[in-house]
Amino acid sequence: MKLPCLLLVAAQFSRVFGLWPQPRSLQTGSSALKLAPTFNILVNVGHAPSDLENAVSRTKTFLRSDNLGRLVVGRGASDSAAVQHAKSLDTLELSLAHGAAVKSITDEARLPIGTRSEEYTLHVPADGSSATITANSTLGLLRGLTTFEQLWYEYGGQVYTVEAPISITDSPAYPYRGFMLDTSRNFFPVSDIKRTLNAMSWVKMSEFHWHVSDSQSFPLEVPGYTDLASKGAYAPSMIYSPSDVQDIVAYAGARGIDVMIEIDTPGHTAIISAAHPEHVACAEASPWTTFANEPPAGQLRLASAATTNFTAGLLASVARMFPSAIMSTGGDELNTECYVQDPETQADLKATGRSLEQALDVFTQKTHAAIRAEGKTPAVWEEMVLDHNVTLGNDTIVLVWISSANAAAVAAKNFRLVHGPSDYFYLDCGAGEWIGDDVANSWCDPFKTWQKSYTFDPLANISESQAHLVLGGEQLLWTEQSGPENLDSIVWPRAASSAEVFWSGPGGNLSTALPRLHDLAFRMRQRGVKAIQLQPMWCALRPGKCNLDS
Amino acid sequence: MKLPCLLLVAAQFSRVFGLWPQPRSLQTGSSALKLAPTFNILVNVGHAPSDLENAVSRTKTFLRSDNLGRLVVGRGASDSAAVQHAKSLDTLELSLAHGAAVKSITDEARLPIGTRSEEYTLHVPADGSSATITANSTLGLLRGLTTFEQLWYEYGGQVYTVEAPISITDSPAYPYRGFMLDTSRNFFPVSDIKRTLNAMSWVKMSEFHWHVSDSQSFPLEVPGYTDLASKGAYAPSMIYSPSDVQDIVAYAGARGIDVMIEIDTPGHTAIISAAHPEHVACAEASPWTTFANEPPAGQLRLASAATTNFTAGLLASVARMFPSAIMSTGGDELNTECYVQDPETQADLKATGRSLEQALDVFTQKTHAAIRAEGKTPAVWEEMVLDHNVTLGNDTIVLVWISSANAAAVAAKNFRLVHGPSDYFYLDCGAGEWIGDDVANSWCDPFKTWQKSYTFDPLANISESQAHLVLGGEQLLWTEQSGPENLDSIVWPRAASSAEVFWSGPGGNLSTALPRLHDLAFRMRQRGVKAIQLQPMWCALRPGKCNLDS
Structure with missing residues (x-):
C-alpha cells in the first residue's frame, strides 16, 4: 500500500524551484525533510569573523521568517502528509577547507576582481544527519548559506524541503x-x-x-x-x-x-x-x-x-x-x-x-x-x-x-x-x-x-x-x-x-528558469524587497501553463 | 526703492504650478499670502453631511502635512522675504448656492453619470479676508477643497501662496x-x-x-x-x-x-x-x-x-x-x-x-x-x-x-x-x-x-x-x-x-503641463502615494530647462 502513495508524492513534487542562480552542479532526491525546532547552524571556523557570524544570524532569521509556500496550487497542502513523517534536520555545519586562511567575508569580497574565492559545496542528507557547507573562504560559506536559505518552504508552521538529499557543488562562471x-x-x-x-x-x-x-x-x-x-x-x-x-x-x-x-x-x-x-x-x-x-x-x-x-x-x-x-x-x-x-x-x-x-x-x-x-x-x-x-x-x-x-x-x-x-x-x-x-x-x-x-x-x-x-x-x-x-x-x-x-x-532555458524566478520574486517580497509580479499569480502557481506551447 | 524689488519678486514667482487638473477659468495675482496659524474652514451648510465634514478635516490635515516646497532652485527660499510680510488668511468659507439641496458627497457622486453637480467657484482674496468656495452641491464643494489644497507651498514653517488673489470658476468637461x-x-x-x-x-x-x-x-x-x-x-x-x-x-x-x-x-x-x-x-x-x-x-x-x-x-x-x-x-x-x-x-x-x-x-x-x-x-x-x-x-x-x-x-x-x-x-x-x-x-x-x-x-x-x-x-x-x-x-x-x-x-500644452504634473507627483509622494519621478529632479526644479528646445 505504501508504494503507489510514494510514487504519487514524487510526481507531485517535481523539483526545487527556489534556487537562483542555478548551482553549477546539483543533485536532488525526493525525500521530505524538515527543519527541527531546535535547528542550529554551527560555525566550525576558528576565530570566525564577525561578518560570518552575522551572515549565519541572517540565515537563521530568513529560515524562520521567509514563510514561503511552494508555488503550486494549494501551496504546500499536498506536501503536508509527507512532511509530517519526515526526518528533522538539526544542524548545518560550516567549515573551511583544510588549510584555508580565515579572512572576513568583507576582506575576501574586496580582493581584486578574479581573485576572490566564492566556491562552496553544500550537502543536505535525507536522514536528518548534519547538513554541511564547505568552502575555501568565508565568502564561499556566505554563498553556500544563501543557497541553503532557498531550499526551504513553509506550510502549516513546518519549514521543509521535499527534495532531500541535496548535493551541490558550486562556483561562479564569472567574477x-x-x-x-x-x-x-x-x-x-x-x-x-x-x-x-x-x-x-x-x-x-x-x-x-x-x-x-x-x-x-x-x-x-x-x-x-x-x-x-x-x-x-x-x-x-x-x-x-x-x-x-x-x-x-x-x-x-x-x-x-x-x-x-x-x-x-x-x-x-x-x-x-x-x-x-x-x-x-x-x-x-x-x-x-x-x-x-x-x-x-x-x-x-x-x-x-x-x-x-x-x-x-x-x-x-x-x-x-x-x-x-x-x-x-x-x-x-x-x-x-x-x-x-x-x-x-x-x-x-x-x-x-x-x-x-x-x-x-x-x-x-x-x-x-x-x-x-x-x-x-x-x-x-x-x-x-x-x-x-x-x-x-x-x-x-x-x-x-x-x-x-x-x-x-x-x-x-x-x-x-x-x-x-x-x-x-x-x-x-x-x-x-x-x-x-x-x-x-x-x-x-x-x-x-x-x-x-x-x-x-x-x-x-x-x-x-x-x-x-x-x-x-x-x-x-x-x-x-x-x-x-x-x-x-x-x-x-x-x-x-x-x-x-x-x-x-x-544558455539557461527560459521555461525552466521562470518558475525559479517566480520563487525568487515571492521570496524577495517576503523579505521586504518589492519585486514585481512577472505574470498573473495563476501562472506562478502552475509552472509551464503560461508558456506559448501549453 | 520698493518697485524694483517687487518686479524682481514677480519675475521669480512665475505662476501657480500646483493645480491639476487645470481649472476651466483661473485668475491669479502676484501677492504673497500665508495661512494663519489659526486658519480654519467654516462650513456654511445647514445640516452638513458627515462626508463633507470629513473632507474638510482631510483638507486641514493636508494643509498642515503636505510640506511641499515650491519646485524651483532653492525651493521657497526666494519667497521667504515676501511671505514674512504677507497678509494672513484666517478662514475659508464653504457655501452652497442659494436654493441648492443639501445632499451628501456620496449621494451626489453616485447619481447617474452626467447628472452629478461638480462645478464650484473659489476665491482667495489677497487682503486676508475670508476665502470662499461656493458650489451647487457638496460634491462641488469637495472639488473646490481639492483645488484649494493645491494652492499652497511650505517654506520655513510657513504655508503660503505667492499668487493671491486667486479666482477660479471650474467645472468638468466630461462627467x-x-x-x-x-x-x-x-x-x-x-x-x-x-x-x-x-x-x-x-x-x-x-x-x-x-x-x-x-x-x-x-x-x-x-x-x-x-x-x-x-x-x-x-x-x-x-x-x-x-x-x-x-x-x-x-x-x-x-x-x-x-x-x-x-x-x-x-x-x-x-x-x-x-x-x-x-x-x-x-x-x-x-x-x-x-x-x-x-x-x-x-x-x-x-x-x-x-x-x-x-x-x-x-x-x-x-x-x-x-x-x-x-x-x-x-x-x-x-x-x-x-x-x-x-x-x-x-x-x-x-x-x-x-x-x-x-x-x-x-x-x-x-x-x-x-x-x-x-x-x-x-x-x-x-x-x-x-x-x-x-x-x-x-x-x-x-x-x-x-x-x-x-x-x-x-x-x-x-x-x-x-x-x-x-x-x-x-x-x-x-x-x-x-x-x-x-x-x-x-x-x-x-x-x-x-x-x-x-x-x-x-x-x-x-x-x-x-x-x-x-x-x-x-x-x-x-x-x-x-x-x-x-x-x-x-x-x-x-x-x-x-x-x-x-x-x-x-489640447493642453505639454510644456506648461509638465511643471504642474511634477508638482502633483511631489505632492502625491508627500501624501504616501509613490508616484514616480518623471525626470531628473534637476529638471523638476527648473521648469522648461529639460524641453527639447531649451
Whole structure:
C-alpha cells in the first residue's frame, strides 16, 4: 500500500524551484525533510569573523521568517502528509577547507576582481544527519548559506524541503556580477541602497557599481571637496556623507559585495559648475542638444592644467573613501562641440599645442595616475578605448554599454571588460522619452524583459583566446525616470537574470528558469524587497501553463 | 526703492504650478499670502453631511502635512522675504448656492453619470479676508477643497501662496473621468485600492471601474455565490468580502468617486470552472492560444439556459452589493473556437435552433435584464456593438479599448461611450511579453507616456451631433505584470493625464503641463502615494530647462 502513495508524492513534487542562480552542479532526491525546532547552524571556523557570524544570524532569521509556500496550487497542502513523517534536520555545519586562511567575508569580497574565492559545496542528507557547507573562504560559506536559505518552504508552521538529499557543488562562471545605480539623476537614501544590496546578495552578486554623480547632482560629500555636494546636491538631506559611505561599503562587504565607485569624467559633470564654474565648459549652454546627450550640458575643462589637477585631487580623495581595488573614472559621451565653443579650452589647447584628443590623453593619464596612487585599478566606459586614443594601463577594465556588439571590439584591443549593454541590460529602457515636450519612445526602446537579459551570451563574437578578458556583467539603472518609489519594482526580479547568466553561465532555458524566478520574486517580497509580479499569480502557481506551447 | 524689488519678486514667482487638473477659468495675482496659524474652514451648510465634514478635516490635515516646497532652485527660499510680510488668511468659507439641496458627497457622486453637480467657484482674496468656495452641491464643494489644497507651498514653517488673489470658476468637461483596476490577474488588498481612490480624488476623478474578476481568479465574495471566491480566489486572504466592498464604496463615495463594478462575461471566466465546471466551456483547454487571448482558456456556456440563469443571478447579486447606477457586464474578446469545440454548447445551439450570435443575444438580454431589474444601466466593452449583433438598450455605455480609432464607430451607432483606448490609456503596455517562454514585446508596445495620454482628443473623428455621446474616459491597469509592489509607480502620476484631459478639456500644452504634473507627483509622494519621478529632479526644479528646445 505504501508504494503507489510514494510514487504519487514524487510526481507531485517535481523539483526545487527556489534556487537562483542555478548551482553549477546539483543533485536532488525526493525525500521530505524538515527543519527541527531546535535547528542550529554551527560555525566550525576558528576565530570566525564577525561578518560570518552575522551572515549565519541572517540565515537563521530568513529560515524562520521567509514563510514561503511552494508555488503550486494549494501551496504546500499536498506536501503536508509527507512532511509530517519526515526526518528533522538539526544542524548545518560550516567549515573551511583544510588549510584555508580565515579572512572576513568583507576582506575576501574586496580582493581584486578574479581573485576572490566564492566556491562552496553544500550537502543536505535525507536522514536528518548534519547538513554541511564547505568552502575555501568565508565568502564561499556566505554563498553556500544563501543557497541553503532557498531550499526551504513553509506550510502549516513546518519549514521543509521535499527534495532531500541535496548535493551541490558550486562556483561562479564569472567574477563580476553587478548592478549599477545612478544616484545623480534622482537621489536614493542609504536605506534604499542597503535594501538593494540585500537583494543583490540573495542572487550572489559581487559588485555594486555606484554611479554616484552626474551632470544633474553631486550627492557625495568628498573630504577636501565638500562644496561639490553642498552646492551640487539636490538638498542637504540628499547628500551621502563619508559615514554614509562607510556604512554602505561595510554593509555591502558583509554581504559579499564590493563597491566600485564611479566619478564620471570629464563629461557628465555640469553640476560641478555650481561650486567650481572655472572648471566646467559649456555649463548649462543652450540649446543643450548641441552640447550634451541630455540636459544640462557641461563638461570638465580637460585641457586645463588647473582642472586636471582639481579632478585628479577629487578622484584621489574619493578613492580614499572606498576600499575596493577598482574605481571608475567614467569617460562616456564626451561632447566635442562643447570644447569647440569654449574659449578657455581653445586657449588652453593653443597654449599647449595639443589637439583635444591629446589633451584628453593627458587628462586621463593624470587622473588615472591619481587613483592608481591610491591603489585602485581604473575602469572606464567603452568610448575611452573605442572612440578615443588615450593611453590606458593594460589592466584597465572597460565597461561596455552602447551595444552588445561592441564587446568584441574591446576584447580585440585586449582589455578586460564588463558587459552592461543597453540592448540587454538597461533596466530603464522602454518607459518613454522623459524630455518634457517630446512624445517619442525611449532611446533604447523596448523594455528589456528578464527573458531578453537572460538570453545574453557573454562570449558572443569573442574569440576563445580573448574569453579570459570577460570579467562578467551588470544590469544598470539610470534614474532619469526612477527614484525610491520605483527602485525595487524596476530592478527586481529582472536584475536576477544577469546574476544567473554570470554565475551559472549562459544558455539557461527560459521555461525552466521562470518558475525559479517566480520563487525568487515571492521570496524577495517576503523579505521586504518589492519585486514585481512577472505574470498573473495563476501562472506562478502552475509552472509551464503560461508558456506559448501549453 | 520698493518697485524694483517687487518686479524682481514677480519675475521669480512665475505662476501657480500646483493645480491639476487645470481649472476651466483661473485668475491669479502676484501677492504673497500665508495661512494663519489659526486658519480654519467654516462650513456654511445647514445640516452638513458627515462626508463633507470629513473632507474638510482631510483638507486641514493636508494643509498642515503636505510640506511641499515650491519646485524651483532653492525651493521657497526666494519667497521667504515676501511671505514674512504677507497678509494672513484666517478662514475659508464653504457655501452652497442659494436654493441648492443639501445632499451628501456620496449621494451626489453616485447619481447617474452626467447628472452629478461638480462645478464650484473659489476665491482667495489677497487682503486676508475670508476665502470662499461656493458650489451647487457638496460634491462641488469637495472639488473646490481639492483645488484649494493645491494652492499652497511650505517654506520655513510657513504655508503660503505667492499668487493671491486667486479666482477660479471650474467645472468638468466630461462627467466620466476614471481609472480601471484589474484585481483578477493579481490581487490588491483593500488598502491599495483605498490609496488609489485617494490619489484619484486628488485629481478629481469620478469613476473607479473595478474589473474585479477574470479567468485567472475570482476574488469577490458574492452572496449566494460564495463558492466562486472560496474556490476561485488565489488564497483565502485574497478575497473581497461584502464588508470590504461596503468599505471601498463608502470610501470612494466620500471622495466623490462612483464605483462601477465589472463582472466580465461571457468570456474571461475560466476560473468559474473551479466552482462550477458545468458552466464553463473549454476550461483550461490546450493549447490556450486556440481558445483565448491569454491563459487560461474558459468561457461561460452562453447557449445554456442553466448557465444564463446562473450568470443572471450572479450579476444581480453583485449588482445589489454596489450602489452605483452603472455596472459593466464585460463582453470583450469572445473566442468562437471555444464554443465550436464544446459539445455542450453545440448541443444547446442545436436544441434551440440558434446560431452562436443568436445565443449571445439571448444571453446578453437576460443578463442585462437582471442588472436593470436591480436599477443598473449596463456598460459593455466595444466588441458587443462593433463585432456582435446583440440587442442593447439605447442607454448602454460602451467602453472603447481596442483602439482610439474605434470610438467613432461606436458613436455612429448612437451609443454613449467611455474612452479607454489601448493606444493611449493602457498603463500596462510596454513592459514586454509576460508569456513565459517568449521574448517578444508587449502586444500594445510602446509604453504609454503621460505625454501620449495627454494628447488624446476625445472628439477625434466624432461628429458634432454625436459629441454628447462621449461621457469621458479612463486609464486602465491590466495586472498581468502588476501587483501591490508596482501599483502606485505604474499608475501615478501618469493616470493624471486623462484626469486633466477629461476635466479641463483636451489640447493642453505639454510644456506648461509638465511643471504642474511634477508638482502633483511631489505632492502625491508627500501624501504616501509613490508616484514616480518623471525626470531628473534637476529638471523638476527648473521648469522648461529639460524641453527639447531649451
